[in-house]
Amino acid sequence: MGQSRRDFIKKAGAGIGLFTILPREVMGKMGGDNKFVAPSDQMTRGIIGVGGIGMSKHHFASDERCRLVAVCDVDQKHLDRALKAGQERFGTKLQAYHDWRDLVYDPNVDIVHIATPSHWHGLMAIESARSGKDIFCEKPMTRTIGEGQKVVKAVHDYGRIFRLDTWFRFKDTFYGLGTTVEPLKKLVSSGLLGWPLTVRISGATGFAWKFYWTGRENLIPQPIPAELDYDMWLGPAPYKPYHPHRVHQTFRGYWDYESGGLGDMGQHYIDPVQYILGKDDTFPVKVEVDAPQQHPDAVGIWRSITYTYEDGCKIILEGEGFESKGKVPYIEGPKGKVYKGFECTIPNIMDKLAELPDPEPRQVDFLDCVKNRQHFALDEIIGHHSCTVVNMGSCALRLGRTLHFDPATQKFIGDDAANLLINQPMRAPWASMI
């Protein structure tokens, strides 16, 4: 992957359409304006995975801009519940699939919404791209760095539109920070804080790492419930005997499927930081961890994870219970600091920022992007970059050592074991699909 690809992405990241200064309720909606939509302009969507997030009211939705037409799940109970909800809420008989490939190949589906555990995301996104579908993918984008690279390539080669579903880089006050990302972006780009910057993502700056997503060791195998196709649930992941804690709402606690609170929240928290720091086209060059030894199967807790970029910028994640004490800045530079709620050590900062242009407009309506073939404000490239930051962290946690990363080759430097974690083996038949 040469430099030109990344440059292209950087340039293509913003497109025509809505401006970032529009009121937030206008942005990023799946639909909802009142104008009549001709059936030919109407898009259709299918959801793979209707357990947790796929059933949430934002996603299990259908309107005249985009109709929900199909759902897929390997748990018959989930599927039955979704069909019933489709009937009750939209008066529609949804097409139900057990095998996600059938949904992806369904010619009535325009957009594939991937809402499964993350060990499936890469495969499903790639196969969707090959099948000419546009893709709406839940975070974290992929479980490995290698899968992310392949998703980027597939979306690119087949000319698809991809959206990663986190949004704090363009709307909402993100978590405890009490501000949208835009004034932070403006402040950082202005250079008023100096350079390089350190960003602290911690309970002390308003972020929770959800350490309850830890796994359990010594799981004693349990009978597989009749409604669950466990082999299909595992898919590419290594076969391990069934235990209810592995699947559904607690799957994040196992390295085979995700990486605990880091995987759950990491991309939500780190993606806006990559935007703020202007790092959407690169990666940190070093990741250091301070953590108890990790179990090979069950994800544990950690004290801190520190990323360093080539220019000296840092992102420091502080684990729950290991936060810095006292008043801690969210962003700190040699010339100033900014705290929760956009409290800044630079006097009259708002007046100074008022003199500067707002950030470049970005395309934040996914359906418009699909219609006009424009890159979404958080597309596969940007998503892959921020997800790789998360995944670098989990590689370093699992190995328990500092890792060095080469942004150009997207490989760890001089560490075979770490590079093995970039492309992890998949079970047949899935290995041949990626």
Added chain:
Amino acid sequence: MKKIISIILTLSLAVLAYGQDARQRTVDTIVADVLAQMPAKDAATFSTNMADIAASAPKSVEILAGMLEPASKGANNLIEYALTGVVNYVSDPAHSAAKEAVLKGLATAVAACKDNTNKAYLGTLQRMLGPVPAVAEEAAPTLKEAKQWMKSGTTNMMSKGAYALMKAQPGKIAKTVVSALKSGNREYANAVLGYADELVGAPAIASAVSKAFGKLGAAKVDVVNWIGRNKLSSLQGLVDSSLGDSGELGKAAVLAACKLGGEKNLANLLSLIEKKSPLAESACQALLSYNGDVRKGVADALARTADPKLLALAGARRLTGSSARVFDLVNNATTHDAAIAALAGVTTPSDAAKVVGLLDKAADKDVAPLQHALTGALHTLSAAERFNKLNDFLYDVRKPERLFPAVAQTGTDEAVATLTKAFADGNKSALASLLAIDNAKVVPELLKIARNDASLADQIVPRYASLVDKYEQNPDKKRAAFAQALSLAKDAKIKNSVLKTLGSLPTMKSFLLAGKYLDDKATAYQAANSVKQIASKTTEEIDYATLKNYLQKAASILGATGDADDGYAVDEIKKMIAEAEPSPISQLTAEEKKQGFEMLFDGTDMSKWQGDLEGYIPVNGTIYVSANYGSTGNLYTKKEYRNFVYRFEFCFLRPGVNNGVGIRTPMGVDAAYDAMCEVQILDHDAPMYKNLREYQVHGSVYGVVPAKRIVHKPLGEWSTEEIRVEGDHIKVTVNGQVIVDTNIRKACKGHNVAPDGSSKNPYTVDGKNHPGMFNKKGYISFCGHGEGLKIRNVRILDLGDKK
């Protein structure tokens, strides 16, 4: 499991040997030492341990793998930590010397392993030390295939074909792009444009695209977008001409102009606004993100043209130099609203009087923006300066209430006083500003208003609760204020907002408070969330039965919504319940049973008690005393007793705990005087009691008989106490040591009150009257004096009238 435990137990002593040179220990010992340290708590522990295992590989690896029980038993975690640990350790290039030995150990182990799951696990470990497999690159299609795909009519295949063709034949890129743009398939056209950018860069195809531009239909929009995102100033001409279009193309051109930047585009965009073009709104938006400084251009345009959009830009960019012009445009009907809105951005303190003048005369619809303008004009001053300025204005204007929001915004103590007074004087509109003020001093004022006028309660309560949350530091006072807020609120929505804030107060008592709202349908959902949040964050003990009861209720409430986040919450709750430990139940000893003792408090059951059941709460087998200082906070037995042996255990959680046992007491009196006596419970070792009188130390018959002074056990440790009361005789034993053994009638020579009827009694140690001293019967009580005491295992042997 047994195997590991026994090794760890037998060798826990061997940990002492830890740190010795690994070579002096047998491999078995090394393995056992390491297992005792698994999982390593930090990197240093990890390295030392793994270095030992690695140095003794392959044997150590074989031993470890040999310890693996069948995976289905679920007993291998420590071995897994050790094996994965050593594999990770030697996979580090710095420690690769031992890699072959570890691999050898793994190979032997795999061959010997009978359990499939374990075998798979060991295989994973072998792979971790193997070579990195080359990632198979997808074979590029042949040119023939690529061309076939391009003709397939399926857009995604056409895209892939076009990419392959352009990559193989860079000379054909421009032609391919132009043909894609002309194809009428915008999805395809955009994909191909993107590929061209990547393969040769946008400038290389700029002239070909430019030549074809006139013949393109809808794809013109894509081209203009492409010009913008690549900042192709060489194609500025196409942008200029497209600005003449009033539809999609025009909008794309506006955006491209915004990204290209420069004087010319700025002039073009401003002119769209000044000419009131259909693209004026887009141009206005674009100028906010314009690639360059727009301030001078906007100011000049505003000076020439009276236009609402230019006013909006002037406000957003804080063009203070244009403030005179903006004030002028207030008087122009077409720009009036926009000018008023822009004042907030363009005014400075010297304009404040002018803004106040406008505000005083303003029509209702202009009031809010002018109030905003006033705040904007003053924002560079300090709070005190702002208040002083506003205070002066207050006397000059006809409608002072219009200045209240700005007054509140100063957040000063004077602002609280001014607004409180205004409200009290009947200016009801001051309330909104009182609710906006951010100052701890407003909290009691808000409470007063809400109590006096119930109709305002719902309006006030959310703000009251959020200010309490922000300013009150004492968790119990905070909890009490939330309880107050909850009782004042009428609307369920308001109650829920308070419950939400309560959720961030992680104390045992806030848990109990939130739990009370689980049963009301209107508050159940928020209460469930708060209960969960408190339980997950608190470090205080919560009684197991209550914890489980409330959490189970919360889980069923959250589980019923079907929402994803709620589902996660339910799982979290289940984990908390599983990890909580049931309350221990105290039991009478065999001997006590034989003697006829009765259990008064076994750890959970408060049914034999009455009085302050809010202050004395069963927590995990103990009565946790949280009665407030100075309150009546007493707990009484339900039965009255004459002669008895009373036994209990107590424990201090913080220094200086003060309580007492009331003997033969009536209800609701001060046991030290109106009961037979109060036997003191006191952490007299705390520094704050260094001047204590001897009749106040722990165990003393308060004011009458000093106890022998004991040294208390450390905080958190339990002591036993027995109080034996027979007739006038009282005997107190703490931790087996008798500290009081006396006849109190004799101690005061029969004069529990002064013989002369005065309030000074020369016969008692404290010189006070003790009128209840000769009570024949009464309740037994705990006399609360603040938090921090735990009591458990309370038993009594009722001796009735027996002497």
